[in-house]
Amino acid sequence: MKGIRRLAEHLDISIGTVSRALNGKPDVNEETRRRVLEAAEQLGYVANQSGRALRKGATGVIGFMMQTGPEITGQGDIFFMSVFDGVQTVLARHKLDLVALLCSSEEDPDDYLKRMVARGFADGIILSATRRHDARFEFLARHKIPFITLGRSLTDVDQPWIDLDFEGMAEMSVERLVKAGHRKIGFVWPHGDLNLGYVFVERCREALARHGLTLSEEHIFRTNPNEAGGYAVARSIKASSDPPTAIILVNETLVAGLYRGLDEVGLKPGRDIAVIGRQSPQARFLSPRLTGFDLSLRELGIALAESLLSTMPAYAGLYPQAVRRKLWPMALVEGESG
Amino acid sequence: MKGIRRLAEHLDISIGTVSRALNGKPDVNEETRRRVLEAAEQLGYVANQSGRALRKGATGVIGFMMQTGPEITGQGDIFFMSVFDGVQTVLARHKLDLVALLCSSEEDPDDYLKRMVARGFADGIILSATRRHDARFEFLARHKIPFITLGRSLTDVDQPWIDLDFEGMAEMSVERLVKAGHRKIGFVWPHGDLNLGYVFVERCREALARHGLTLSEEHIFRTNPNEAGGYAVARSIKASSDPPTAIILVNETLVAGLYRGLDEVGLKPGRDIAVIGRQSPQARFLSPRLTGFDLSLRELGIALAESLLSTMPAYAGLYPQAVRRKLWPMALVEGESG
Numbered sequence: 039m040k041g042i043r044r045l046a047e048h049l050d051i052s053i054g055t056v057s058r059a060l061n062g063k064p065d066v067n068e069e070t071r072r073r074v075l076e077a078a079e080q081l082g083y084v085a086n087q088s089g090r091a092l093r094k095g096a097t098g099v100i101g102f103m104m105q106t107g108p109e110i111t112g113q114g115d116i117f118f119m120s121v122f123d124g125v126q127t128v129l130a131r132h133k134l135d136l137v138a139l140l141c142s143s144e145e146d147p148d149d150y151l152k153r154m155v156a157r158g159f160a161d162g163i164i165l166s167a168t169r170r171h172d173a174r175f176e177f178l179a180r181h182k183i184p185f186i187t188l189g190r191s192l193t194d195v196d197q198p199w200i201d202l203d204f205e206g207m208a209e210m211s212v213e214r215l216v217k218a219g220h221r222k223i224g225f226v227w228p229h230g231d232l233n234l235g236y237v238f239v240e241r242c243r244e245a246l247a248r249h250g251l252t253l254s255e256e257h258i259f260r261t262n263p264n265e266a267g268g269y270a271v272a273r274s275i276k277a278s279s280d281p282p283t284a285i286i287l288v289n290e291t292l293v294a295g296l297y298r299g300l301d302e303v304g305l306k307p308g309r310d311i312a313v314i315g316r317q318s319p320q321a322r323f324l325s326p327r328l329t330g331f332d333l334s335l336r337e338l339g340i341a342l343a344e345s346l347l348s349t350m351p352a353y354a355g356l357y358p359q360a361v362r363r364k365l366w367p368m369a370l371v372e373g374e375s376g
Numbered sequence: 377m378k379g380i381r382r383l384a385e386h387l388d389i390s391i392g393t394v395s396r397a398l399n400g401k402p403d404v405n406e407e408t409r410r411r412v413l414e415a416a417e418q419l420g421y422v423a424n425q426s427g428r429a430l431r432k433g434a435t436g437v438i439g440f441m442m443q444t445g446p447e448i449t450g451q452g453d454i455f456f457m458s459v460f461d462g463v464q465t466v467l468a469r470h471k472l473d474l475v476a477l478l479c480s481s482e483e484d485p486d487d488y489l490k491r492m493v494a495r496g497f498a499d500g501i502i503l504s505a506t507r508r509h510d511a512r513f514e515f516l517a518r519h520k521i522p523f524i525t526l527g528r529s530l531t532d533v534d535q536p537w538i539d540l541d542f543e544g545m546a547e548m549s550v551e552r553l554v555k556a557g558h559r560k561i562g563f564v565w566p567h568g569d570l571n572l573g574y575v576f577v578e579r580c581r582e583a584l585a586r587h588g589l590t591l592s593e594e595h596i597f598r599t600n601p602n603e604a605g606g607y608a609v610a611r612s613i614k615a616s617s618d619p620p621t622a623i624i625l626v627n628e629t630l631v632a633g634l635y636r637g638l639d640e641v642g643l644k645p646g647r648d649i650a651v652i653g654r655q656s657p658q659a660r661f662l663s664p665r666l667t668g669f670d671l672s673l674r675e676l677g678i679a680l681a682e683s684l685l686s687t688m689p690a691y692a693g694l695y696p697q698a699v700r701r702k703l704w705p706m707a708l709v710e711g712e713s714g
Contacts, residue, residue, distance in 0.1 A: 068690060071434070072471070075436065075471075076471070096409070097495060098413065098491070098495060099495060099497075101475075106457060106460055106461060106464065107461060107464075108461055108674075111457035111458070111460070111461070112457070112458060112461065113454070113458075113657035114452055114453050114454035114455070114457050114458070114656075114657055114658075115452050115453045115457050116451070116452035117452070119444060119449035119450070119452050119453050120449070120450060120451075120452070122444055122449070122478055123444060123445060123446055123449070123450065123480075126444065126445075126478065126480045130480065130482065130483075133410075133414070135477075135478075135488070135491065135492065135495075136478050137439075137475045137476060137477055137478065137497075138475060138476035138478060139473075139475055140460055140464065140473075140474050140475065140476060142461075142464045142468065144468065145468075150473070153436070153473065154473065157435060157436060157437060157473075159437075159475075159497075265657060294658075294661055297661075298660075298661060318452075319451035319452055319603060320452075320632075320658060322636075323632055323635075323636060323661070336446075
């Protein structure tokens with residue numbers, strides 16, 4: 039790999055200086071070091087040492103990349119911590135440690151990942167918040183860094199993945215609501231370019247079509263994936279000239295806010311509007327009880343970790359049965375809301 | 377530092393092999409590498425390279441160590457994610473990244489930290505979940521790794537710290553309850569050996585003593601810091617032969633479970649038992665409205681990061697006004713519960 043030479047030419051600095059800067063030697067001034075590190079990021083340079091550590095499994099660390107920020111985790115997290123717990127259970131068997139690579143919503147996820155890889159952080163990586171097109175997949179594949187994705191993407195580099203069965207959730211939700219007489223069914227579209235939004239709405243459309251129903255654009259509610267987002271959806275429903283009689287939430291973080299918002303505009307879940315969502319520790323406290331999809335986040339974490347390890351030479355032999363690609367089933371827990 | 381020589385002697389392996397194993401060279405077999413890394417952990421060896429990176433600020437990463445596990449984060453997190461957000465705001469100014477060092481509750485925190493430091497992870501570290509006596513402080517000080525603690529300890533190595541003002545919370549809660557006529561006031565003791573439990577109960581005792589009241593041992597409820605823990609406290613209160621008429625919760629994660637538990641045993645907060653707790657995104661949905669202490673977690677994160685950077689030579693000049701040690705104030709938000 040000629041990366042360091044290219045970097046040196048790009049910066050018009052000697053290879054020796056670039057090398058010393060990358061390796062944290064004290065005899066490089068701070069300004070030069072920063073220029074080198076920034077260029078290394080831009081050019082997608084992976085330090086030899088880091089690359090070697092990653093390929094040989096020498097860091098002892100698995101990185102789990104997740105998005106953070108006021109709009110995403112501003113009111114806490116009710117998903118990843120439990121997944122981490124499952125991942126850690128597996129890693130502990132091998133004296134591997136888990137670190138959460140926290141990518142702020144103000145960062146470009148591709149740049150962030152390149153930087154973390156350049157820093158030589160992890161033997162393997164779990165990616166979440168997969169986008170419709172996701173350059174991170176190609177980057178990691180190119181650098182031969184073992185990884186698994188929690189979520190799919192149109193980008194496919196033959197990496198292992200586990201994704202929640204959003205198709206199954208869409209099918210069951212639509213069938214249940216249509217059977218109960220609903221003809222105007224709304225959906226909440228999670229933020230940004232996440233792949234799951236496309237998967238979910240596409241399958242909802244198909245399921246509706248089988249009943250001769252169409253999904254109206256005005257019944258797709260775009261919002262942030264947090265309580266405030268759910269709250270805003272309630273307001274939008276109330277303000278709609280042709281409101282849906284039922285709503286499906288693909289994201290577990292929206293439910294509590296939606297309930298609060300509906301309460302304030304005088305709509306009762308299960309009576310005035312059917313609500314199907316995702317179960318969570320918080321949802322247990324809602325009244326009327328939520329009808330929603332549930333899964334074991336800990337089991338999901340265990341499967342993610344075992345699948346990742348099965349792609350790493352040092353551990354592959356231990357996990358011959360690990361899942362390679364799987365739609366993770368969710369179970370419908372019937373409540374009173376829809 | 378003679379660490380590598382000592383390691384080689386301990387293992388009866390050549391210094392060259394130990395060095396190659398530590399540096400991830402491909403010509404060391406996997407079994408030897410593991411033995412070396414394990415011994416490095418046991419002996420508290422900090423690799424030269426890592427040590428250098430840490431001292432020179434070359435990793436570009438700040439680590440935030442937090443505890444995870446079913447009893448702690450099994451139902452999610454409503455504290456750290458928002459603190460992370462504030463920390464990231466500051467780090468982004470300097471192109472530094474934040475990683476969460478996730479220490480499972482099944483791990484010894486001292487061993488975990490040693491391992492992460494041996495892995496040469498971070499330029500600086502933020503420690504949370506500080507214990508009554510906390511060997512991590514001494515370890516980091518000995519290795520000259522910049523750090524700040526979110527929380528105090530009887531261990532004191534003159535490091536910067538920020539802690540929530542549990543003393544102020546104890547004072548105000550007791551005064552408020554005594555003024556309202558309560559004489560039997562209960563406290564929930566958070567898990568394990570966390571320093572905050574001692575600080576909080578001590579100050580409560582003092583505040584009660586000023587009114588000629590004593591804190592009965594049976595009114596100290598020990599429980600896990602999660603919803604299930606809060607739920608269990610409600611059951612214990614109901615089962616008590618001499619129940620308290622008021623209860624103070626130092627931990628924000630207990631409140632929702634306590635409410636649910638009290639509801640099931642027929643006790644209404646604010647009517648049958650006074651409850652003073654900590655505000656959180658979840659607490660906003662409780663009825664009757666919680667009386668509890670609030671703070672900006674994001675601001676706390678900003679202060680932690682600025683204070684940490686002020687101890688690091690590369691950034692110290694930028695933060696001459698940073699807090700060195702501070703009790704972080706919390707504001708009482710009056711609700712209907714107590």
